[in-house]
Amino acid sequence: MLKVIDSSMFIRMIQTGAAHLSFRKETINHLNVFPVPDGDTGTNMNLSMESGKKAAEATQNADTTELVNVFVKGVLMGARGNSGVILSQLFKGFSKELTEMDGLTAKDFARALENGVEAAYAAVSNPVEGTILTVAKDAAAQASQTAEINEDITAVMEEVVKAAKVSLDNTPELLPILKEAGVVDSGGKGLLTIYEGFLSALKGETPESFEESYESDVQAKEVHQEAVQSFVDPSSIVFGYCTEFFVELNDEAKQQDAFDEAVFRQILAEEGDSLLVAQTDQMVKVHIHTEQPGKVLTIAQQHGSLMNIDIENMRQQYGAITENSVADKNIVERKTGILTVALGEGIRDMLQSIGATTVIAGGQTMNPSTEDVLQAIEDTHAETTFVLPNNKNILLAAKQAQELSEKEVIVIPSASIPQGAAALFAFDSESSNADNEAHMLEAMQEVKTGLVTFATRDTTVHDLVVEKDHFIGLNDDAIVVTHQEKQQTVIQLIHELVDEDTEIMTILIGEDVLDKEMTELKQYLADQHEDIEIEYHRGDQPLYSYILMVE
Secondary structure, three states: OOOOEOHHHHHHHHHHHHHHHHHHHHHHHHHOOOOOOOOOHHHHHHHHHHHHHHHHHOOOOOOHHHHHHHHHHHHHHOOOHHHHHHHHHHHHHHHOOOOOOOOEOHHHHHHHHHHHHHHHHHHEOOOOOOOHHHHHHHHHHHHHHHHOOOOOHHHHHHHHHHHHHHHHHHHHHHOHHHHHHOOOOHHHHHHHHHHHHHHHHHOOOOHHHHHHHHHHHHHHHHHOOOOHHHHOOHHHOOOOEEEEEEEEEOHHHHHHHOOOHHHHHHHHHOOEEEEEEEEEOOEEEEEEEEOOHHHHHHHHHOOEEEEEEEEEEHHHHHHHHHHOOOOOOOOOOEEEEEEEEEOOHHHHHHHHHOOOOEEEEOEOOEOOOHHHHHHHHHHHOEEEEEEEOOOHHHHHHHHHHHHHOOOEEEEOOOOOHHHHHHHHHHOOOOOOHHHHHHHHHHHHHOOEEEEEEEOOOOEEEOOEEEOOOOEEEEEOOEEEEEEOOHHHHHHHHHHHHOOOOOOEEEEEEOOOOOHHHHHHHHHHHHHHOOOOEEEEEEOOOOOOOEEEEEO
16 A cells, blocks of 8 residues: 655656556547647657656755745647646646645546646636546546545556546537547546556556557557548638747846736736646746737736747748648648758757658767668658758768758758757748758858867867867857856857847757856846847757857
């Protein structure tokens, strides 16, 4: 009998829950049908859960309370889509009443689930039954009922899973569109999958031990090989832009808790639907479907700096889904596609948000082969594919793939992520291929690229003495600054790149940069370059601590 969940058990529950979800994410994606045809519930929940798992695993010698808090913040920071933000709020309940505890009893666990349900319902502007919210609510109610008569946490979790299954099976009765499509709610399925992982951990099972149980799940996916999003009428998409971002609250908003989350949510509710607002520490996560993303961002910017902005055209998503869901399974090719190369999850997401059709992994020290590029061109399913290598070492492979492909391929010789991003911004789907090529080439020349990395050996470049393991700042290919400290290097590099004509600077934050370092840099630049519009994105790229795009 297990009476207490300690920190080591909680870590195992997180890891096993994440493993279950990772295995089933594509099946969950195929179930997605509400509220709009974005079809990525499984992916969004998986990314959110993985973010929390990584944060928890990086926490050493923490008690249960600290570990839960770190996990919750990790889930929120990685949350994507409605499902991801709701998931973060469900887990937020675990930390609501925990104070310096080194373990959760059955009653603590049940109360945490109940608190999570309250937080999730509060975060959603218009809660809808028959969704993940209902499954969470029914499961939590069963947890509380069982914990009153049983101290065994494994037994409580078994009843939670049973209740979640019953609730999930009932979602089509509560939401007609699910019944019409012949599926259960995708978010509820995701939550059940995580809870099944929790139960596996409590029983001492490993991810490998439950792999065979997914065979029937794969078969179920095949039954719905035609995306259920086809049951959605595109005219029902009133608010077409899925808009997500973080607000890092400014000093005025922080002062005496001046920021009112409820009022903020009420104001944004007038600009769209599917609104979620979740706050933790000094950050606010926003998800909304709107027709005017710019207006929403302007409203939010009154309270602080905007980060990790992601805007997706859901009507285009619908078109792509329905094109690929035709009855004969033939792929309908789009007119044009854009293939680009990048390393770092954040950079990949950014490039996709500004128009990239396909992003393949690659960059410095990791160059995709000609075959990789050629296969990616085929996977883009376009009559004409624009290829942005974003690295000089990948340009040759891209050109070789261009010669080998039977389709029309146009290689735009971008040598960096900033050049690739500038070219993407210049692309116009209404223009001819020739005009787009010219505009993209021109846009590349109008952006400066700055890179901060570390020296692998001692060297001297134009009288600049560089020591091994010191940081170096590059203006395109030229080393122009060096310093033993990362922050001083990026500051000196910015001074080299910025001139009186500079209007906009985008800073992509690498995987080695701490939140504290990013905050310090923001404060410094706000004082020194207040006349320049500066945007920050967590690129999570390896090798380069900072990538600067100066326009």
